[in-house]
Amino acid sequence: MTAAVAVGVLVAAAVHLLLQRGQLRVILGFVLLGHAVNVLLLSAGGLDRRTPAFDGAGEDTADPLPQAFALTAIVISFGITLYLLGLLRADVPAGDGGEEETADGRSAAEGGEGGDER
Amino acid sequence: MLGAFLALRQYDLKALLAYSTVSQLGLIVGVIGVGTPASDAAAILYTVAHALFKATLFMLVGIIDHEAGSRDIRELSGLHRAMPATALFTALAAATMAGLPPTIGFVGKEAIFEALAEAHHLRLSGQLAAGLGVLAAVLTFAYAARLVHGVFTGPLRQQGLRSPRRSFVAPAAVAAILTTALGPSVTLLSPIVQRAANDARPQGEPPYLAFWHGFTVALGLSALTVLLGTLLFVFRARTDRLLRRLPTTTPFAVRFEAGRVRLLHLGALLARPARAAGPATFLLRPLLAVPLLAVVAAVGLGPLPPPVGEATRPGDAVLLVLLMVTLAGLVTVRSALGAVGLTGTVGLLLSVWFVTAGAPDVALTLLLVEVLTTIVVMLVLRRRSPRLPPRGSRRALLAGAVLAGATGLAAAAGTAALTGRRDLSAPGRYLLAEAGPTTGGSNVVNTILVEFRALDTLGESVVLAVVAVGLVSLADRVTRTGRDLPAAAADPVLVFAHRLLAPVMLVVSGFLFVRGHEEIGGGFIGALLAGTAVGLGHLAYAGTSTPLLGRLRTRPLLVAGLLLCVGVGLAALPSGRPFLTLGKAGLPGGAALPFSTSLLFDLGVYLIVLGLIVAAVRRLDVSTRPAATGERR
Numbered sequence: 001m002t003a004a005v006a007v008g009v010l011v012a013a014a015v016h017l018l019l020q021r022g023q024l025r026v027i028l029g030f031v032l033l034g035h036a037v038n039v040l041l042l043s044a045g046g047l048d049r050r051t052p053a054f055d056g057a058g059e060d061t062a063d064p065l066p067q068a069f070a071l072t073a074i075v076i077s078f079g080i081t082l083y084l085l086g087l088l089r090a091d092v093p094a095g096d097g098g099e100e101e102t103a104d105g106r107s108a109a110e111g112g113e114g115g116d117e118r
Numbered sequence: 119m120l121g122a123f124l125a126l127r128q129y130d131l132k133a134l135l136a137y138s139t140v141s142q143l144g145l146i147v148g149v150i151g152v153g154t155p156a157s158d159a160a161a162i163l164y165t166v167a168h169a170l171f172k173a174t175l176f177m178l179v180g181i182i183d184h185e186a187g188s189r190d191i192r193e194l195s196g197l198h199r200a201m202p203a204t205a206l207f208t209a210l211a212a213a214t215m216a217g218l219p220p221t222i223g224f225v226g227k228e229a230i231f232e233a234l235a236e237a238h239h240l241r242l243s244g245q246l247a248a249g250l251g252v253l254a255a256v257l258t259f260a261y262a263a264r265l266v267h268g269v270f271t272g273p274l275r276q277q278g279l280r281s282p283r284r285s286f287v288a289p290a291a292v293a294a295i296l297t298t299a300l301g302p303s304v305t306l307l308s309p310i311v312q313r314a315a316n317d318a319r320p321q322g323e324p325p326y327l328a329f330w331h332g333f334t335v336a337l338g339l340s341a342l343t344v345l346l347g348t349l350l351f352v353f354r355a356r357t358d359r360l361l362r363r364l365p366t367t368t369p370f371a372v373r374f375e376a377g378r379v380r381l382l383h384l385g386a387l388l389a390r391p392a393r394a395a396g397p398a399t400f401l402l403r404p405l406l407a408v409p410l411l412a413v414v415a416a417v418g419l420g421p422l423p424p425p426v427g428e429a430t431r432p433g434d435a436v437l438l439v440l441l442m443v444t445l446a447g448l449v450t451v452r453s454a455l456g457a458v459g460l461t462g463t464v465g466l467l468l469s470v471w472f473v474t475a476g477a478p479d480v481a482l483t484l485l486l487v488e489v490l491t492t493i494v495v496m497l498v499l500r501r502r503s504p505r506l507p508p509r510g511s512r513r514a515l516l517a518g519a520v521l522a523g524a525t526g527l528a529a530a531a532g533t534a535a536l537t538g539r540r541d542l543s544a545p546g547r548y549l550l551a552e553a554g555p556t557t558g559g560s561n562v563v564n565t566i567l568v569e570f571r572a573l574d575t576l577g578e579s580v581v582l583a584v585v586a587v588g589l590v591s592l593a594d595r596v597t598r599t600g601r602d603l604p605a606a607a608a609d610p611v612l613v614f615a616h617r618l619l620a621p622v623m624l625v626v627s628g629f630l631f632v633r634g635h636e637e638i639g640g641g642f643i644g645a646l647l648a649g650t651a652v653g654l655g656h657l658a659y660a661g662t663s664t665p666l667l668g669r670l671r672t673r674p675l676l677v678a679g680l681l682l683c684v685g686v687g688l689a690a691l692p693s694g695r696p697f698l699t700l701g702k703a704g705l706p707g708g709a710a711l712p713f714s715t716s717l718l719f720d721l722g723v724y725l726i727v728l729g730l731i732v733a734a735v736r737r738l739d740v741s742t743r744p745a746a747t748g749e750r751r
Contacts, residue, residue: 012526048427
């Protein structure tokens with residue numbers, strides 16, 4: 001039951017964040033969805049066996065295959081999160097920033113454009 | 119058929135050829151539609167033939183246009199007197215188009231007739247298809263004759279025409295000679311065509327191509343084609359008059375254009391739900407599908423097997439309570455840093471739980487990923503508003519909460535219904551039994567990553583490398599607009615922490631990496647820890663050159679990692695084993711390497727992950743100037 005409840009609350013929170021305004025909320029919602037999937041993967045392996053899968057497989061040894069999938073999934077979703085953050089960063093003046101930042105950014109942009117002309 | 123009719127009434131040579139292409143491609147598609155191995159082979163052979171003769175003809179028409187200054191059949195005549203070589207090659211290519219022996223066009227058209235006659239989908243469909251094919255071929259013969267006759271017969275009216283330079287005609291000459299030569303020697307093409315036909319329809323047996331099949335029905339149809347085509351050509355004045363009476367192109371074009379516009383409107387109408395400005399409107403439909411799917415499954419799914427074993431442990435309840443409190447905070451918090459911190463907390467809670475669930479490798483990976491994610495988010499948020507944007511209206515918020523609740527409920531029900539109802543899976547049992555004896559490693563999860571499913575891991579590493587390259591190019595675009603702000607000064611406390619911790623982290627990272635095969639660790643975990651040291655250094659020195667780790671560069675890391683992974687994988691090939699067969703490898707001298715080659719593969723993964731982290735930390739920091747990143751190379 002643990003896994004089911006955990007997946008449920010993670011997905012609910014993720015969807016709630018995805019549906020709200022703000023790019024950062026969407027990114028964090030995406031991270032939560034990744035967590036939910038990882039819990040689901042481990043649950044698919046069977047949470048009644050919980051001994052780490054090292055040498056000497058016994059009655060209680062966990063299924064190593066979903067763990068390998070989850071490990072891969074964690075690193076892949078890390079990559080996706082980084083890319084989403086890159087998009088967030090590329091989109092600085094789109095209303096997410098505060099007042100003083102817009103003014104500051106504009107003057108910096110003018111200076112940058114002048115110096116960057118090729 | 120329409121293309122062939124239209125080609126026959128053109129005066130412009132290029133337009134004639136263009137309409138001819140429409141007709142020929144129609145013929146090829148029609149033959150594919152018969153759907154037999156023979157029809158596939160015929161279509162492929164005719165595609166080759168068409169490519170050869172149509173390219174030749176377009177080149178030659180271009181040469182004629184260039185030399186004589188016109189492409190109009192009515193203006194050109196007697197050109198063979200001025201440019202005999204061009205005339206010869208045009209005649210060869212046109213003969214191929216007309217399907218005259220001994221060209222490849224003849225062989226191709228025979229194959230098409232044969233395949234079309236075999237269409238048995240309906241009564242008389244074979245006869246009908248072959249009849250249409252013959253009709254198209256007759257028209258093709260007629261316009262090929264019209265082309266050659268129009269350009270080359272009659273008196274030479276233009277003065278001062280010279281033969282084009284040899285190098286100008288040479289490419290067309292090669293193709294024209296091939297069209298003729300490949301007819302009798304079509305057996306050379308046969309293996310290629312059969313292989314392509316086999317790829318399209320693996321269960322079929324495509325026929326062997328030959329120049330001469332004996333006196334077959336197809337040969338009779340070819341003869342009929344030549345006869346009817348000649349008649350059309352001989353009575354060309356009457357044919358021309360009849361064709362002129364066909365509706366001119368304008369009403370057709372107008373109707374076609376109107377139809378196209380209507381089609382575009384339809385497309386816009388269908389795509390309207392997908393064109394949303396915000397993610398919320400866009401995600402509404404796919405998200406609604408989740409609870410809907412759950413309802414369908416609840417109704418349609420039969421009785422489930424009973425749960426196996428006790429999947430819940432006493433400590434789990436603590437985790438669930440903490441998780442729910444954290445998530446409740448996360449969905450209501452207004453501070454950006456608070457939201458990031460709470461998301462990190464969710465990750466930490468889960469990694470603790472993964473330890474209790476018997477997945478220490480997963481737990482350690484998640485822990486390190488959470489730390490790194492938090493570092494990178496901090497870098498991105500540095501100059502941003504500390505508050506999240508205000509939430510929408512109360513109604514939108516309520517609707518979102520309802521949808522979130524329904525989706526979460528569906529996900530929970532799905533997890534409860536579809537997991538924990540069977541014993542250890544067969545692959546899991548196999549891996550637990552075989553990992554030790556096969557690979558010599560005792561960490562089964564790691565052996566899966568670097569040996570059993572190494573191709574998966576390679577693919578994943580490529581994805582990570584692509585993300586790193588994407589980050590670099592995204593950041594380059596932003597820095598070019600000059601939006602970046604001057605760097606902050608180095609933080610003495612963090613500098614001290616970095617001096618103390620970074621060497622330790624690197625040593626532990628190397629230790630975790632090396633022992634990955636036997637104990638908790640491996641390439642991913644080791645690289646994530648080293649990446650944490652990189653992130654700490656970046657924070658401490660505020661983007662100015664960090665000692666030691668500041669020298670790491672994204673591109674060399676990625677290139678070295680990918681080359682290592684692929685190289686280790688390829689090293690298995692000479693000894694006849696499949697790509698990415700890893701394990702204890704023997705050296706050419708007969709000695710054995712002291713370690714498994716999977717360690718080298720894992721090192722490649724390590725380098726790629728580290729490259730990604732270096733790219734993320736340096737490129738996502740809003741406060742670094744392009745000069746400070748020093749990654750212009």
